[in-house]
Amino acid sequence: MAKGFPQATERDLKEQQRLKDGGEIPRHLAIIMDGNGRWAKKRGMPRIAGHKEGVESVRDIVEASGQLGVRYLTLYAFSTENWKRPQEEISLLMRLLLRALHDEADRLHRNNVKLRAIGDVSRLPAEVQSELLDGIRKTKENTGLTLVLALSYSGRWDLIGAVRTIAAEVRAGRLAPEQVTEQTIGRALSTDGIPDPDLLIRTSGEFRVSNFLLWQLAYSEIHITPKFWPDFRRGDLYVAIRDYQNRERRFGMVSEQLGGEPVAHRLAKSVTGP
Ligand code: FPP
Numbered sequence: 001m002a003k004g005f006p007q008a009t010e011r012d013l014k015e016q017q018r019l020k021d022g023g024e025i026p027r028h029l030a031i032i033m034d035g036n037g038r039w040a041k042k043r044g045m046p047r048i049a050g051h052k053e054g055v056e057s058v059r060d061i062v063e064a065s066g067q068l069g070v071r072y073l074t075l076y077a078f079s080t081e082n083w084k085r086p087q088e089e090i091s092l093l094m095r096l097l098l099r100a101l102h103d104e105a106d107r108l109h110r111n112n113v114k115l116r117a118i119g120d121v122s123r124l125p126a127e128v129q130s131e132l133l134d135g136i137r138k139t140k141e142n143t144g145l146t147l148v149l150a151l152s153y154s155g156r157w158d159l160i161g162a163v164r165t166i167a168a169e170v171r172a173g174r175l176a177p178e179q180v181t182e183q184t185i186g187r188a189l190s191t192d193g194i195p196d197p198d199l200l201i202r203t204s205g206e207f208r209v210s211n212f213l214l215w216q217l218a219y220s221e222i223h224i225t226p227k228f229w230p231d232f233r234r235g236d237l238y239v240a241i242r243d244y245q246n247r248e249r250r251f252g253m254v255s256e257q258l259g260g261e262p263v264a265h266r267l268a269k270s271v272t273g274p
Contacts, residue, residue: 008064008067012064012234015235015238016064016067016068016238019068019238019241019242019245020068020069022242022245023244023245023246024198024245025068025069025070025241026070026197026198026199026241026244027070027071027072027195027198028070028071028072028073028074028194028195028196028197028198028199029065029070029072029073029074029197029198029199029201030073030074030075030076030197030199030200030201030212030213030216030217030220031061031073031074031075031076031200031201031202031203032076032200032201032202032203032209032210032212033054033057033058033075033076033077033203033229033232034202034203034204034206034210034228034229035050035203035204035205035227035228035229035230036050036051036053036054036228036229036230037050038050038204038228039053039054039228039229039230039231040053040230042228047089048089048092048093048096050228050229050230051092051093051096052096053230054229054230055096055100056230057229057230057231057232057233058075058100059104060233060234061073061232061233061234061237062108062113062145062147063111063234064234064237064238065145065237066111066112066113066144066145068241070145071145071146071195072145072146072148072194072195072197073145073146073147073148074118074148074149074150074191074194074197074213075147075148075149075150076150076153076210076212077097077149077150077151078093078097078119078150078151078152078153079150079152079153079154079210079211079212080119080120080152080153080154080156080157080211081154081210081211082152083123083152094124094125094128097128097151098125098127098128098131101128101131101132101134101135102131104135105131105134105135105138105139106138108135108139108147109138109139109142111144112142112143112144112145113139113142113144113145113146113147114139114140114141114142114143114144114145114146114147115132115135115136115138115139115146115147115149116136116146116147116148116149116194117132117136117148117149117150117151118148118149118150118151118153118158118190118191119149119150119151119152119153119154119157119190120152120153120157121151121152123152124151124152132149132151146194148191148194150212150213153190153212154211154212155209155211155212155213155214155215155216156211156214158189158190158191158213158214158215159189159214159215161188161189161190162185162188162189162215163188165188166180166184166185166188185215186215189215189216191213191216194216196213196216196217196218196219196220197213197216197217197220198220198221198244198249199220199221199222199223199240199241199244200212200213200217200220200221200222200223201223201224201225201237201240202222202223202224202225203225203227203228203229203232204226204227204228204229205224205225205226206224207224219249219251221244221247221249223240223243223244225239225240
């Protein structure tokens with residue numbers, strides 16, 4: 001029987017409370033988990049050892065995000081481009097994912113986490129698809145954190161799917177081209193119903209979006225840390241959120257229109273535009 005989320009230590013609870021009091025907790029946090037291979041190489045270990053330790057980071061960040069009141073956490077776990085890696089690494093990663101899904105589903109469920117996946121999951125091995133669907137089914141009524149796993153995902157894949165859906169609607173005569181709005185596109189993307197990320201974190205010091213949520217990241221704040229993903233734990237998450245809370249999100253407007261204080265202190269909901 002898997003264990004529940006361990007109790008946060010007193011020090012950790014205080015730290016979390018300080019963050020909650022200090023400003024807005026991002027509603028949607030998206031993470032590019034990078035640097036597993038380099039973490040392993042630095043230690044003279046095989047790449048898979050980095051991925052294994054990366055699962056420990058996933059566990060810690062999911063737990064801390066849930067405790068902080070993050071509503072959506074999207075993890076870039078396997079990109080469309082990752083299919084080009086050596087077959088052996090892909091197989092090991094898929095086995096690791098299968099095991100993690102199998103071992104964690106009950107724990108996620110007990111902690112009110114709702115599991116969701118985005119990406120071309122039909123490309124995943126059948127047993128991974130089945131474990132994933134089991135987890136999604138089991139947790140579908142949960143009301144806490146929504147954990148979105150981006151698997152066989154890329155932003156361009158998502159946009160191609162959306163364009164196809166909309167084009168079919170236009171061809172069927174149900175939609176005129178001039179009726180296509182941001183909302184039409186948002187609804188046709190795999191993230192339908194999920195607000196755009198407030199904060200994107202990327203580990204391992206790379207300054208790239210790497211074909212992640214291309215449409216959805218339009219106004220997200222970006223925090224880049226030099227730490228490799230297996231070293232990224234809740235303390236690093238708190239640093240990223242503090243950084244976010246000190247940003248002024250202007251959404252193309254000027255400070256004065258927003259009251260002059262960091263916008264992270266209020267929910268910026270429906271403001272869009274260049
Ligand atoms: C990037 O590091 C990481 C990945 C491609 C895979 C991430 C997967 C996990 C952490 C494990 C499974 C996930 C879940 C959700 C249980 P890299 O291999 O690109 O590292 P490098 O850039 O140093 O080579």
